[in-house]
Structure formats: C-alpha cells, structure tokens
Amino acid sequence: MTSTSDFTITNIERWRLNVPFHERCAHTVDIRVPGWSVVDLYRVTLASGAIGVGETLDNYTWGRIEDDGATSHVGDNAMELMWQDSLGAGLQMAIFDAVGQTAQVPIHRLLGVQHREAVPVSWWAQDMAPRLWAAEATAAEANGFTTMKVKARPWFDIEDQLEAVSEATSNHFQLDADFNGLLLGVDQAAPLLRRLEETFPVLAILESPIPQDDVAGNAALRRKIVSPIAMHFGSPPVMTAISEGVCDGFVIGGGATTVMSQGTIAGQAKMPFWLQMVGTGLTTTFAAHLGAVLTQARWPAIPCINIYSHTLLKEFEVTGGHLQVPDAPGLGVDLDWDAIEGFRVADDFKRPAPREIHTIHWPDGRQSHYPNGSYREEFLAGKLPGFLPGVRLERGLDDESEEFDRRYQELFG
Numbered sequence: 001m002t003s004t005s006d007f008t009i010t011n012i013e014r015w016r017l018n019v020p021f022h023e024r025c026a027h028t029v030d031i032r033v034p035g036w037s038v039v040d041l042y043r044v045t046l047a048s049g050a051i052g053v054g055e056t057l058d059n060y061t062w063g064r065i066e067d068d069g070a071t072s073h074v075g076d077n078a079m080e081l082m083w084q085d086s087l088g089a090g091l092q093m094a095i096f097d098a099v100g101q102t103a104q105v106p107i108h109r110l111l112g113v114q115h116r117e118a119v120p121v122s123w124w125a126q127d128m129a130p131r132l133w134a135a136e137a138t139a140a141e142a143n144g145f146t147t148m149k150v151k152a153r154p155w156f157d158i159e160d161q162l163e164a165v166s167e168a169t170s171n172h173f174q175l176d177a178d179f180n181g182l183l184l185g186v187d188q189a190a191p192l193l194r195r196l197e198e199t200f201p202v203l204a205i206l207e208s209p210i211p212q213d214d215v216a217g218n219a220a221l222r223r224k225i226v227s228p229i230a231m232h233f234g235s236p237p238v239m240t241a242i243s244e245g246v247c248d249g250f251v252i253g254g255g256a257t258t259v260m261s262q263g264t265i266a267g268q269a270k271m272p273f274w275l276q277m278v279g280t281g282l283t284t285t286f287a288a289h290l291g292a293v294l295t296q297a298r299w300p301a302i303p304c305i306n307i308y309s310h311t312l313l314k315e316f317e318v319t320g321g322h323l324q325v326p327d328a329p330g331l332g333v334d335l336d337w338d339a340i341e342g343f344r345v346a347d348d349f350k351r352p353a354p355r356e357i358h359t360i361h362w363p364d365g366r367q368s369h370y371p372n373g374s375y376r377e378e379f380l381a382g383k384l385p386g387f388l389p390g391v392r393l394e395r396g397l398d399d400e401s402e403e404f405d406r407r408y409q410e411l412f413g
Helices: 026-032 067-071 089-103 107-111 130-142 158-168 186-199 215-224 238-243 256-269 281-293 337-343 375-380 402-412
Strands: 009-018 038-046 051-057 118-120 123-125 147-151 174-178 203-207 229-232 249-252 273-275 322-324 356-361 367-370 392-397
Touching (some): 026 392, 130 147, 130 158, 215 229, 249 256, 256 273, 281 322
Parallel strands (some): 203 229
Antiparallel strands (some): 356 367
8 A cells, every 4th residue: 555655755866878869860960969968867766666767958958956956855755746847857757757656657647637548759850951851751751750840941952851851751751840930031931931832742830930929920921821830839928829820839848837737728729739858768758648648739749869879768669650658657668777877977977069160052152161050140130041042051070180170270260
C-alpha cells in the first residue's frame, strides 16, 4: 500500500552528458546550435525506491535550476512539487517520472484523461542546401516519419530546396516551414507563398512567415494563402490571436503547467498546435504523454530527436508518423545506461566555440563574408534582399588547418 511518505524525495543527482550529433546533420547543427549536445540528466530518488529521470538542454531548454536549488528539494513531497515549472525541464520531468512509478501509473494518467494512444511527431532540419534537405527527408521517411519541419531562410533558394525534397520523398510526405518572421511583411510573403503553394504540394504548415507582432499583416496574409499559419502561443496575446484571426494554430512549449494551460486554451478555441519540446528520447517521450491528453495536439510534435546520434533509450520507434504513448509507470521507457555512461562528462563541461566562416553567394556572383550568423539580423532589418532565386550560403568550421586560419585572417583580420 503506497503512503504519502513514499513520495518523499531522498536524493537528487545531475549528470552532464555530451551527446554527439548524428553525422548526417552535424555539419549544420554544430554551427547553428552546438550547445544542444550538452544534456543535463537528472535522477530523482523517492522513499519508495523509485528513480525518476529527466533532462535539460544546457543551452536551450525553456527552464533550468541551479544545483543548490535542485538539492534544496530533498525532503520535499514530490507530488506537491511536480507541477512547479520553476523546477526547470529536467528536474520536473524526473519528478513526474518518479511519482508515476511510485503510483504505478503512466505520466499521462497524472496529467489528465488520455485522448490518443499515439501522438504525431515530426523530423526537424536546420537551414541547409537543397541536397541536404533532401537527404534529411529521405532519412525521415526511412525512420517512419511522414513530416519534416525546416528552418526556411532567405540565404537559400527556397524553390530549389522544396523541389529537392519533393523529388526525394513519397507523395504523402509533408514539409512544414518555419520562417521566423524573415518574409518581413505581407507584401513580400503573399506572392512568394502563393507560388510555393501552387508549385509544391509537399508544403504544409507555415510558422511565423512574418513577424508575429504584425497583427493586421498576419490576418491579411492568412486571407491570401491556403496553408495554415502557426504562431508561438502568447505573441500576440492569445485572445488577440484568436479574435483577430491571425493564425490557424499555435506552437506550444514549456513546463507541464504551462503546456497544460496553453493546450487547454487551444482546445477550447478548437485550434491545433505543435508541441515544441527539444531533446533526446526522454523529452520526446514526456511530450508524448502531454500530447496524449491535450485534444488539439494534432500537429506533429517537434522534439528534434533526429539530430542526435543516440536517443538515450534502448528502444525508440516512430511508425506512420506517430509515436506510441507508453503505458508503463512513469515515463515508461528503458534507458541505455551503457550509452549514457559513455556520454558522461565533467559537471561543468562546455562546448568550445570554434571560429566560423559564413559566405553568402549572391545570384550576380558577389560574395558576402561573415564570422558568424549576424547576417540574420541584416535580413530581418530589410538591409539584405531575401529569398532570391539562386542565392546560397556556404559555412565552414575551424578545422585547425593552416588553410582555414589563412582564409579567416584574410577575411576578418
């Protein structure tokens, strides 16, 4: 018989891991989001003997807690604590896992009434050359995914990219594109997006094509195109987004309380959403439990799990674009502890920041060189022309060769 005292936290540990990126996409991810390889694994032990696990990405996750703050919760009741988003991603996840194990119920039973037994989940790709998007899409289909969300950027030819993906995938494969506002305004966005819609059936949902705070512009754009528009929940304020008709659905992420609250509002408005919770198999599974109980979690979740060389789990399988929601107690997963031990690093480990060379090749033959990704701000400010046919970006990381050093010094001094 389980008692209240069984839920007392007796120990909290943090292990820092450096999980390598998959060789297929490391060339891009190592430049764009290198810190995402650094994962803090939390282990929470309860008086029941249950050990819950969770993870925080050191350089990305929505929230984290310092070590002294985490260990201060030893002696607290986990059931009273688990809904506090201030715990940060990894500690909150681990507490939910431990509570579920102790209560002998899966996490989705702690969250609410199960609405679906399998949740849609998407592949993810950064801004890449057309052939690399095609390679990612091919890998996605080979691994059971039916959708891929990409970063659409003005320094690549979007039509070449979409054509490459279309040629590489089956007719039912779909691509969702996140522009992060880089189409700037409805006057630029509408004609381009209409042309893409007419030419490439693979294109599905569009995230933030123009800045989200442009309420009138987004409402007008939505009337001019067919594809659904997604926006991050809360910008503009959700009641404005709903009443002004600026989007068709949302991007939702954060802690359990935040996700359940925002997901419930989306449910009341009958507006679908993506769950965007980035991490390895642990975060992906936690997102699956949340998606299982939220009625409008109908768009594919975005965990970015495919960028990692290992899921940290012994088993992980996506079939028909869906991930089965575990029904075992807690998270309901079996971790690969041998792999985890192999990825373990010092508690204060940080990824080094090597030098970079970014070169934009313009259609007229000109080249623009940058030591980092600062050109994004120039595109956002309208200082550089975006989405030109034939434009492409070339990137390089310091390989410690004399040739790279010479080139870097020539360009930037």
